[in-house]
Amino acid sequence: MQRYFVSSEDVKGNIVTIQGDDRHHMANVMRFQPGDKVIICQPDESTHIGAIEHIHVEEITITLLEELDEQKELPITVTVAQGMPKGDKLELIAQKGTELGMHALLPVQMDRSIVKWDGKKEAKKRARLEKIVKEASEQSHRTIIPNILPLISLRELDLQQYDYCLIANETEAKQADHSSTFREVLGKINKNDQILVIIGPEGGFSEKELAFLNHDHVYSIRLGKRILRTETAPLYVLAALSFYFEEWS
Structure with a gap:
């Protein structure tokens, strides 16, 4: 699944708003459709699977679903x-x-x-x-x-x-x-x-x-x-x- 990083300002509850370059990448490069799933990484290092809800001209909204337990970082x-x-x-x-x-x-x-x-x-x-x-x-x-x-x-x-x-x-x-x-x-x-x-x-x-x-x-x-x-x-x-x-x- 494609992975995207978001800032704390992009997250409201379990809804994530994607704008700018990432919005362009999702809509025009990956050509995602509503219902498609992506991985969302948040500033507190929590990671979720998210489902795309709406694709608008300036933004994409995603609903966070399942939190992932990922151990990807060096222990130092x-x-x-x-x-x-x-x-x-x-x-x-x-x-x-x-x-x-x-x-x-x-x-x-x-x-x-x-x-x-x-x-x-x-x-x-x-x-x-x-x-x-x-x-x-x-x-x-x-x-x-x-x-x-x-x-x-x-x-x-x-x-x-x-x-x-x-x-x-x-x-x-x-x-x-x-x-x-x-x-x-x-x-x-x-x-x-x-x-x-x-x-x-x-x-x-x-x-x-x-x-x-x-x-x-x-x-x-x-x-x-x-x-x-x-x-x-x-x-x-x-x-x-x-x-x-x-x-x-």
Whole structure:
């Protein structure tokens, strides 16, 4: 069944009103008819099967029927702090990260970031990213939509609000005698822990940034023996976390 996310303003009792792009998608792309059923995800993370009642020019009304007991989210909360990459790489990270269970995406301006956002550009980019993660959440049958957080500098990062912080550090991949810090920290993480994954931009981290990130609960990890692109690294970490906590455990 097709899945749609709605805001609290769209729900009155057991009646949901769909407008805008979703209304267009349901009526003109999917060509739904009254009586057809869809899945509706609400802000409180409850999910229902809904039946289409009426299709109007500007809106569609849906009656909520059966509540579903879905367990689709990672048992840990993962925020990706992504050093600002070039081009449309952040859009790829947002889309694929959503599919892999990311809870939030935090764009971070770093010393070696080439891309710069001003206020107007950030608003436009965030709106685009929010659209991407919404569509990816529907496609991958998530029960929540990941948050797109405001752009910050690395030194504004509050490391203390997370239980574990993981830095994808390319220098670790070059060490022949490397011990698997990633494997060790996975064994320490518990259900419901808050995890921050910090990824550098194309040029990697500066020495000053690595010094800033030198804290007790910050772990510098290796993502295999190869050097990964900035857009590949967060997906590697998310895939590993998904496998470990959803399949292996």
